[in-house]
Amino acid sequence: MSKGTSFEIPIGPQHPALKEPESFTFVVDGENVVDVKPRIGYNHRGIEKALEARTYLQNLYLIERVCGICSHAHVFCYSQNVEEAAGIEAPPRAKYIRTIVAELERIHSHLLWVGIAAHEIGFDTLFMYAWRDREVVMDLLELISGNRVNYAMNTIGGVRRDIQSDVAEEVRKGLQKLEERAKYYTGICTSERTILRRAVGVGILKPADALTLSAVGPTLRASGIGRDIRRDDPYGAYDEIPFNVITHDGCDVASRVIVRLGETLEAIGIVRYALEHLPEGEIKVRAPRTVASNESVSRVEAPRGELIHYIRSNDTDKPERYKIRSPTLGNILSVCKMLVGGYVADIPIVLAAIDPCFSCTDRMAFVDIEGEREWHMTGEELRRYGIKWYEAKG
Amino acid sequence: MSMEGELLKSLSKKPITLRYPYEKAAPLKGLRGKHSWDPAKCTGCGMCARVCPAFAIEIFGKGKEAELRVHLDRCTFCGQCEESCAPGALKLTPEYELAAFSHEQMVIDFKRPNGPPQQT
């Protein structure tokens, strides 16, 4: 493997290629990547523990802040989870409004991703244009929910705000502009020669590997496997809205671009259909303050893939245990597979192609495979452990 | 070369960015910004302080004598206080330029009966 000419490059925790801290140590030989060792956990904030100390209503706003870009997906999953544990169901109008906001967030996330991916390959112009058009969808979300990120639309039992007809009209106009821009970007990304040279054939993930390494979301669908929670396990209003699951067979970065831009166009279609068929009725039902002892699992298709939440309640107004598994955690093993054998210059674009959201990802669990030991650490102990580890590393 | 047409078109268009602070984006209606309090309607029930997820509201006194203190640096602008306020005394206005140089400047003391709220 290494003939004494290889050395290690640390990408992260701080690096211009990563928008969020995560450590990947690459063993490179010239320009070829020989091996990669990931270490996750740099963005751990103790959210799961904090959830246990607040009531269900307060947790709505804490859960939003697990991630800035997929915040609504997390709250959607949480509200569904608590509603199922409490045995209530949101009214149809609320489900449609939740779906509309979820799809608008998907558009927002994918446009943001196009900009970031362009920046990673040095194409700052596309970055500026994609983020300019992202302002359209952010203004729409501000109109609907009152904030550009962290929309706080959901409550337990439904949604907090209604979509009036003048707001719906603005949304339709904005969607028109977004559709035209999304088609333009699809044209650019499939015809601009420098982008194609950086993206085609880069970061290959074969379908068999994708399945064994538990890839999710657009990363999986760009390898030709059409799994989408919205179709396989419908939630919200997705069982009543027709849409296509976009897949592509290329297995490389260019396919992931095509899948994401295709999903943006599909999302625009879903929002239009939902606005047309918005059912009348109330927007929320009364939720109980305490939730009886119950367990529940809920899954949602976040912009990055499959998001799973688990809750255990115990008859009080605070959850006993809450667990979040976010899609990027599922994609990290696949990204390590994609990086080995490539070039150093491809590292940022391959990392960006799984749309990493390390804020969502970091939960801590020390697992002793052989023995029975469990670790519980306070914040101060964790800090000291980290300092000792870095000193030992040299 | 695919984006050349778009680039040349941009030369003739006005730039999309705003020359802040000389030009500002008007906040859309319904934006959740700074709090406003109507002392005439407040009954001092304390629901706002109890539901706040960031523990940003403090209530002093009881009933019709109650006064509020809002810590804007802890506030997440979720609007739960506005939603839980039954008489509709606490509302969120669209004012969003709230930056300050110290923590003390970010605390609003809503007092009565001296009329408009003071910001220390």
Next chain:
Amino acid sequence: MTMSGELLQLAEIIIYPGIIFIFLVSFLYEWIDRKFYARLQNRYGPLYTGPSGILQPFADFIKLLAKEDIEPEAVDRGVFRTTPILILFIPLLGTLLIPISGLSAVVHFEGDLIFLVFLLTLIAISIFLAGWSSTNRFSTIGGVRAALQMISYEIPLTLVLISPAILAGSLSITGIVLWQSARYPLIIFQPIGFVVAVICFLAELERVPFDIPEADTEIVAGWMTEFSGRKLALLRLSRDVETVLAAALLSAVFLGGPAGPGPPELALFWFFLKMTAVALIFTNMRALFARLRIDQMMNTFWKYILPLSLAQVFLSELISLFLI
């Protein structure tokens, strides 16, 4: 008489059209580049420092001079400290060879075109030394990439700069400008040469699509990673001076430089006009493409650019034998 003649020469070298003038022009061209780049992206660019942001590059320079200059322990001190100065002054020396304020340059001799190409190579070697002496993993990769890039663009660039000399019959830039002022700009016979020269200069200036040695999303800042404070200020200024050198050289050799219709006092005006046109072309290329990988860049240059430059030289020979 000779005393004041020498004093005049010294003033020409240091003040106008020499060092201080070139520094001011470099700041001006960085501003032009940033504004045009921003307008291509539908935004404003520098806006508040000075009218329309024209003092922004100068303000950035002053700010960097005032920052702390951190030197890591493991660097090779002598080389590390000398290379920023070298990288700044070599292009400055090059600009003295280009006619700016009149039809002849401050320094001109037969063969100064070759000397200029040699200076460009020296810049690339200094960049490699800067990256190597930093003993940082990212700098090493950046320095090696810079050396690889130089190997690829140097031959086409030399060829394509020599072919106007073949037509003008002189290896001195001043001589080429004089030939063009008497007849017509050489770009008429050298369209391929001009395009190839622009591409090679994009690689020399390390601009997108060839900013591979300082790819900021991949290797932090490439060979510039460990430089900070005053050294970084010098490096950023040197990048602007190189841009001025490239634009001035291209406009002198292909477009006729200060030569143009009208009285000889308008020389400076023509010079600025042509230089601005070339600088805007550089900026447009910068906004239009993504960054290539080093192996793709070498592929492009050896397979396509080098044959084109050879074809251009061949064409120039034919034209000079049969047409003029």
